[in-house]
Amino acid sequence: xxxxxxxxxxxAAAAAALLLGAAVWxxxxxxxxxxxxxxxxxxxDLIRVNENSRPGLKLETVRNIVIHYVGxxxxxxxxxxxxxxxxxxxxxxxxxxxxxxxxxxxxxxxALQCIPVTEIAYANYPRNGDTVSVxxxxxDESGEFLPATYATLVRLxxxxxxxxxxTEKDVIRHYDVSGKLCPKYYAENAEAWQSFLKDVAGALxx
Numbered sequence: 001x002x003x004x005x006x007x008x009x010x011x012a013a014a015a016a017a018l019l020l021g022a023a024v025w026x027x028x029x030x031x032x033x034x035x036x037x038x039x040x041x042x043x044x045d046l047i048r049v050n051e052n053s054r055p056g057l058k059l060e061t062v063r064n065i066v067i068h069y070v071g072x073x074x075x076x077x078x079x080x081x082x083x084x085x086x087x088x089x090x091x092x093x094x095x096x097x098x099x100x101x102x103x104x105x106x107x108x109x110x111a112l113q114c115i116p117v118t119e120i121a122y123a124n125y126p127r128n129g130d131t132v133s134v135x136x137x138x139x140d141e142s143g144e145f146l147p148a149t150y151a152t153l154v155r156l157x158x159x160x161x162x163x164x165x166x167t168e169k170d171v172i173r174h175y176d177v178s179g180k181l182c183p184k185y186y187a188e189n190a191e192a193w194q195s196f197l198k199d200v201a202g203a204l205x206x
Contacts, residue, residue, distance in 0.1 A: 041111060042156065043110070043111065043112050044112075045081055045113065046113065046114060046115065046116065047081065047085040047088065047114050047115065048085060049088075050088025051088075052088055052093060052098045053100035053122060054114075054119065054121070055119075055120060056119060057119060058120070059119055059120050059129070060130075061130050062117070062166070063130045063131065064130070064131045064171070065131070065132050065134065065166065065170060065171045066124050066132070066133045066134070066171075066172055066173070066177060067134055067153070067157070067171065067173055067174070067183055067196075068123065068173075068174045068182050068183055069135070069136050069137075069138050069182055069186075070136065071184075073138060073141055074140075075137060076106050076137060077105060077112045077137055078106070078112065080104045080137065081114050084099065084101070084114055087100070099122055100115060100121045100122045100123060100133075101114060101115070101121050101133040102114060102123075102132050102134065103132075103133070103156060104134075104136075105136045105153050107148070107149060108149075109146075109148030109149055109151060109152040110152070111152050111156055117160075123174070124174065124177045124178070127177050131177075134153065136149060136153055136183060138185070142184070143186070144192075145185070154203050157171055157200050157203075158200050161200065162204060167204065168197045168201040171197060171200055173186055173187055173193065175187040
């Protein structure tokens with residue numbers, strides 16, 4: 001083996017070790033590492049590190065949890081996760097579209113983690129640097145979430161609030177960041193949004 005090839009192998013091994021270490025660290029943090037937090041119902045399915053959807057930049061602080069809707073009726077959590085991952089492929093994304101989220105909640109109440117909460121996601125410009133984002137699947141154009149989806153969203157949101165020392169008052173819509181009609185149903189129906197926040201508050205009670 002030539003010295004040049006050996007150096008390449010060493011660099012590749014080191015990069016792989018760093019990525020694995022970061023993933024394990026994030027899972028330990030989210031699953032509590034002794035603080036009682038349980039996100040065992042969330043499947044870790046991280047997208048690749050890339051400039052368009054997972055830049056690998058450190059998330060220094062979290063001030064808000066931001067709720068989105070995927071805007072693609074009937075699509076699954078896995079399909080949306082894979083879309084974020086494909087944005088890292090120049091052939092599949094020649095325009096350089098940038099988008100992602102930390103979590104996606106699916107139509108059947110399944111939840112996927114796409115990006116560690118220790119890293120920035122491209123979801124809430126210009127608030128990417130201090131927010132954690134949750135994308136939510138919906139069955140139709142109304143954007144209203146199904147009961148199983150809603151239940152997981154309440155659980156996940158309250159768990160994230162508890163972990164970051166936040167309350168339901170720190171849970172906001174993408175609409176509140178940028179004015180975009182997202183999540184559509186909850187941007188158009190203020191009472192439904194307030195009801196969601198009350199459910200999060202209830203889940204935060206000991």
